[in-house]
Amino acid sequence: MNNLFCKSLLCALSLTFFACATKIPKEIPVGYGWSNNSVNTVKFRKNAVTTFKDLQFTAYYDENGTVVLGKRKLNSANWEIVKTPYAGNSKDAHNSISIGIDGDGYVHVSWDHHDTKLRYAKSKSPLSLDLDKEESMTGIAEQKVTYPEFYNLPNGNLLFFYRSGSSGRGNMIINSYSVKDKKWSQIQSNLLNGEDKRSAYWQAKVDKKGTIHISWVWRESWDVSTNHDICYARSFDGGLSWEKSNGEKYNLPITVTSAEIAWRIPEKSSLINQTSMTADENGNPYIANYWNENDIPQFQIVYLENGSWKKSNTGFRTTSFSLGGGGTKKIPISRPDLLIKEEGKNRYLYLLFRDSERENKVSMTYKNLSINSNWKVTDLTSTAIGEWEPNYDISLWEKQKKLHIFLQNVNQVDGEGLAKSEPTMVRILEVNQLPK
Template sequence: MDKILKKQTNSKAVISNSLVVMLLLFTFYSNAQLKTEESEIGLGWSNNSVNTVIFRNSALTTFKNWQFTAYYNSEGKMVLAKRNLNSKEWQTVITPYGGNVKDAHNSISIAVDTDGFVHVSWDQHDTRLRYAKGKTPFSLELSEEQPMTGSDEAKVTYPEFHNLPNGKLMFCYRSGASGRGNLILKTYDVKTQKWSPLQNNFIDGENQRSAYWQMCVSKKGIYISWVWRESWDVSTNHDICYAFSADGGQTWEKSTGEKYSLPITKTSAEIAWKVPEKSSLINQTSMTVDMQGNPYIAGYWDDNGIPQYKVVYLDKGKWNKIDTDFHSKPFTLGGGGTKKNPISRPEILVSKSMLYLLFRDEERANKITLASANLEKKQWKLTDVINYSVGQWEPNFDKELWKEKSELHIFSQNVSQADGEGLVDTEPQAVRVIELKKIPINK
């Protein structure tokens, strides 16, 4: 009898333990599933990745509870759209402006100033500046095209806007061609509604190379990092460099506090992380800062046979590197034009003790994936945001909304990309905004 009771007790214990394991597993998988909401804006050009290239700053932005976006439709016309954050219904306007959408460099960059005026730049790859602003606050109706300052505006590439802590807008772009360009900075004063030069030659390629940069802005100042490219060939990318400005871009310094003499050149630039040429080092990725103002720079390169995402970050005055092992198959980055790569360039986010990478990988069926890691443990957890492919999409998210409310809204479209500026014959695809209702937290 005692043996039978003991056996029954052991059986109950086994069942109880199994239930505990099942509950733990259920909790894990429940936490791994991201709740999302999607809103569809319209159909966009998808024969290449011009609507989703990562160097759009920004594809999506919010001001006073109004969210704005822009994209090219199937005819190559620029569409502006807005919605109230409490609604899934988008108001759209097909502008009179279009672009050479056959070149994926010719992306659209938007911003909203502190008076509510939309600013737009588009359709530029070593071509003249194309810029317009809204006719009235919060309006999607644009003014006539206009210059900014009139200088260094004949060969513009990679235009991007940034909202500065002082209420001004900053506009930056490359003046010149790939492998021999300079970085230009301009600012817009909301009170006077005028643009003025900030840095006529901030980073100088000395007619031998170009800086391919990523930038972020916090309350502490402006952060920029870049790789040097020695020619049109992406395989000549090398080194990750860094600079910071605490006074709105007037003066710049290294992580040590040493002041730069401008323009910054290859000789004077601080190297945050040494990466040799022919390392499949990608350019124009992303960066962010933590609550202490430490910069985090995301990218990928190959230092062990397979290109992997990596994060270079500053902590207590020392540069460090975090490796990942998300990708398993080797590939080589080289040549010119927009590349068809098995992985996208990554976006990076920091929230308190958490680090996030947003990306796409063909090994994960080209879904949008969010990797999360505790900053102390640095152990990664990968979660797919959606269950369908976005093709050759690269990440863009609403950075102003993330800064204000820590809410992650992602610009999404299923796009194609043939290697080196080729086109793929596809039907127009839906442009969407994907909202994550809960961000993963790994303890």
């Protein structure tokens, strides 16, 4: 039997298209992290891993709740690991670590928040893992902080989003960091106003032109089952003014009555919050989420095309569950992450997720939106990853179209519970070739 025949036979017997058509993803170990809950892998981390020039940075809690920073050169498996002087309450899965690198190379870190005082520090020098003293940003609305997120602007400045207040009664704050002045200022004190009756749970995307896209669901109480509707806003001036997709200017703050509804979804639809957005070369937004379709939660994409909102239902799930209650949930599926790759007239959408139907592996569903075809599904790992949620290196994808995914096998007991588990290895999954 010749080698060519053997290779053909192996490919024919492959369980997935991905294993044959692409290079096998490579896992790069970083260090051992806390795994008793999902705090290191929650979806709302911005960012778990990010790249500046030829250096990649990551952060995670170790088994003692210490904030650990890591740095490596791309294409190297050797990580420089530093245990910072800082720690967080890793027993609460809300208290994630988010990092951002400004245009001068300074590392910004925020961690340990669930309706608690802002915790923030930046590196003492560019590209260093040695953090300076903990400090305030603006001193305004920094006492009840949750969901810290850094976003890079094309000019090297940073944005910092967070919720001030509590679930069901929170305001959306936006701070802006000037590389020139090395100073933070608050540019929005309550962009999405719940009017003391509800909260907005958002996801955002800064596209290549610097347009900021925000989408969100409204939640009427602490109970996740009261999530409803997917709404949208965009800003062309760094977050100072906002408009709808048709160019109509918002009178700020945005409320439930003034918000543009990209897709109307009623309460008790198992609609999840804090997922992912991306945008194509023309600045059209794509919003990933999941909610019930015929009583089965399905991953779905809401997107803008020729000025109209459209929806694509991946439609491959077969099992039902009901989303409700408070705290960090143990859910059969993860929140999804989303990326787009354009080649000529083709728009390939890739959705990263984890699903108990697929034995909790790291999985991907993908589709060419430019043709009439079904979503295809494949697995990127051969083993389970627990209650992991996806988080990939957005900066590296935008600049080089290389997909690096933050990976750790973690547990999540429903409602902020803790599992008894040993630390597990934090890894970067390098997906060298995407299916089509």
